[in-house]
Amino acid sequence: MTTALAVRVLGPVEVGTTDGPVPLSGSLRTLLAALAVDAGRVVAADTLADRLWDDGGLDAGSSTVHSYVSRLRRRLEPQRPPDGWGVLRTRAPGYALVLEPGALDAAEFHRLVAAARAAAEPVAARDAAARALALWRGPTAYADVPADFARAEADRLHEQRLEAEELAADLDLTLGRHHELAERLPALVAAEPFREGLRASLVLALYRCHRQADALRTFEEGRALLADALGVDPGPRLRRLHELVLRQDPALDAPEPPRPAPAPVARTVRAAPSAPVADPPGAAALRRPPLPVPPTPLLGREEDLTRLHRLLDDGARLLTLTGTGGVGKTRLALALAQRVADPAGSRFPDGAVLVPLATLDDAGAVLPAVARATGAGAVDGPAARDAVTAHLRPLRLLLVLDNVEHLLDAAVDVAELVRTCPDLSVVVTSRAPLRVGGEVEHRVEPLALPGAGASPREVLASPAVTLFCERARDVVPGFTVERDDARTVADVCAALAGIPLALELAAARVRVLSPRDLLTRLDEALSGGRRDLPERQRTMQATLDWSIGLLDEPARRLFRRLAVFAGGWTLPVLEAVEGPAVLPVLEALVEQSLGRVEHPSDGARFSMLEPTRQHARRLLGEDERARVAAAHAAAHLTLAEEAYVGYQRDAQVGWLRRVEREHADLLAAVESSCAAGDGETAGRLVWAMWLFWWMHGHLAVGRRACEAVLDVPGLPGRVRVRVDLALGAMLFAQGEHEHAEEVWQRAHRLAEAVGDDEALAHTTAGTGITALARGDAATAVARLRTALPLAAALPAASDGPWLQALGHVWTGTALTALGGLDAPRRAREHFEAGLALARARGDRLTTFVALYNLAQAEALRDPSAARRHLHEGTALSAQVGDLANLSHFLDALVVLGVGAHDPVAGEEAERLATALGAARAARETVGAAVYGFYLRDDAQLAAARERLREVLGEDRFAAAVAAGRALPVVEVVRLATGAGGPARAPGAAPGLTARAAPATAPR
Structure with missing residues (x-):
């Protein structure tokens, strides 16, 4: 010093x-x-x-x-x-x-x-x-x-x-200093034997020193110590490390020494208005929705907000907002995020991300949920923590994890994320603290109540009464509290313990009850709460019981049954579950704050507050739950099967958007059907959803769903065939081509046995593209040529026309791979035949598959035509949200662009490097190449990349790639196509472009 x-x-x-x-x-x-x-x-x-x-x-x-x-x-x-x-x-x-x-x-x-x-x-x-x-x-x-x-x-x-x-x-x-660490750490671990982070580092250091036995002994000593002294097992990190050591997983090998990243690159990226620092998330990250903006102002929480803001300013990086259900933890967390995460001059220039966790039931799903919300793509399994950490480490971000109380086993993962990402701050809402190092707990108390001797003016100024009166005016605009009623309103708020949700529910009743009548009814209802719950939770449940008691029997019945919806609902879906006369009853629930309604551009969408939904679930008996779950699954099966037909035609975009919103309930329908042993419904659901999973990159989710259905006893043969078809598609998209072929061959044998001609066409084509992906072009040509007449013989209302169009394109691809003097001409004929069939149906997926292949065929003969094909395919990929396909088109544009500009230089080189970054981000978001039947020349791509690096220099090249990774999809399309106005599909058939993005999705 x-x-x-x-x-x-x-x-x-x-x-x-x-x-x-x-x-x-x-x-x-x-x-x-x-x-x-x-x-x-x-x-x-x-x-x-x-x-x-x-x-x-x-x-x-x-x-x-x-x-x-x-x-x-x-x-x-x-x-x-x-x-x-x-x-x-x-x-x-x-x-x-x-x-x-x-x-x-x-x-x-x-x-x-x-x-x-x-x-x-x-x-x-x-x-x-x-x-x-x-x-x-x-x-x-x-x-x-x-x-x-x-x-x-x-x-x-x-x-x-x-x-x-x-x-x-x-x-x-x-x-790579594991030898030094193996010498230094034993004394520190002995001094701090309960410190699992130090013990984990010692285990890994010993393993890397080829002392596996010592590493396992160090773990076992820690396990025994924790069991004897505290009666607990080691945490998830140490347990996972133990498993990896036992199987000598290559992931434990010492990494290559890191190369320093040039500081100017990070500065260049940081300077972009909303771009994260170095290696920002990809297109999906920048398509993440902004923080929700509640429709009403937050009242009575200024002191909480000021303290929380000060805690963040003082260096707290893991803030847990605890408190009883309905106390307003989420609203407070959102208000804090809105206040501190303004990118302009903020300590969080990369913004704030809300990760809702209420629908999860597995602590292991928390990190994958964080990955999806922040744009890291699909991650799962033991590598999830490392993948999320690598994605978030460069960012200066505020992460809001909402509703963690049922996922406390994820606490160590959250703490580790904070520890290893220096510029990440996390705000958690939970009914219980995480109990991890570095956590700062802020107890969110009910709103302050007026004192016993408060004057009418003081009563009306208190936060609890202010909130009650504001919400009462929402339903009765002229609502006022007379001087004589001030004490009565204060007593109502006191009986509700100042809990915001309870106050809002009660205020909705002023349309039919005066404050005095309200207090009388409230006293009756509040006396019957469960005694085994904390006082505030008893009050909350009693308030809900009372609210439901004011309803007639049809409304009470609907309230209970709405508990089966996992992610909200539209009126048509609810009518399919409950019947056509449900609207007045639903309206009554919404008016009484037991349901919520939002009005997005495509129509009203309803939901329940999570505490309200939990209460409804408690009221739903097992028999009634089984009946309504079956009706819920049947309604969503109808929706899914209608959507499946739409995916293959000109309504693709609308249906894909609709099913993305309904995805949580569709998965819940699969789960409930499996639990009930209804394999037919579950199987039809996964078959109806596989193409959505393919195009939107939900590959791991789709695979797990298919595997769960296959475990249902007594699955009918025709249904099992379709589940195997869907599972094979997920495996193929994930790059497991040999496994996919085994599953499709199994489906082929079963399809022959049950006489399912449509499935036979699918399996024949499927084994053709697996052969193509494995490099066996001759087998691919033979199988795909066999599939074409099978598809052509199917009815118009089946998958036949769609398979026929795709089959032509795949056959052309296989012929290209096979080679021969006449191969280019015959391949082009198939590409053009498939493209014509796809355009006639408005099928974007088959259209862009054909366009990719035509572009490859035209690249040397007519680069301008190839570029037009790639421009159109890029726009179509963006329209349907298919990021995997978008990455292929961007890579192809880069190869074509470098070849067409010899020597490539200046702004064009920078634009192409930016496209490379966008392609990489799109591919990482999905986590798989998906289109394994494309004939890519990765050597050409690598050469193009190195040429751009040489022209631009390392710093400019890295900055351009990082900028591309940060672009939203619409900007990626404009960059790739050179369009100055709204992104559209250049050269597309007029009908296809006009129908690309309907104003409203199907309902």
């Missing part, structure tokens, strides 16, 4: 100047410590007294404190500066210790650790961590100050020291 005065607390408390140590008595050392724990901030004289004499045995008056301060001043600054005391300053209502930067070792420790977490280059990060840890002069901070405040601060610093040790260990592993 280079300052004139240095204060050291990371060990015994010491003070030094350029002239040497400053001796302090025990009392002055305690006073210095009492000021140092709040260095730079004012410490009230009363607080100092409490810290100095916490045993209460001495006079703690202000004059005594001032005397101690005067003595300490003379030690720190023997000669008073002309402009007043510089280090220990008087500031009402107390004193402040003001030190130069770097003068307090604890503050310097915090700065260096933060620098280590923020450093993009691991070597620099490890150096900062080493310098931070070197500041410690013993195992305990404030070691010679026995006061309670010092012990509490020492405990806090000790925890931060251990976090720094864990960070240093992680960095050593990243840098």
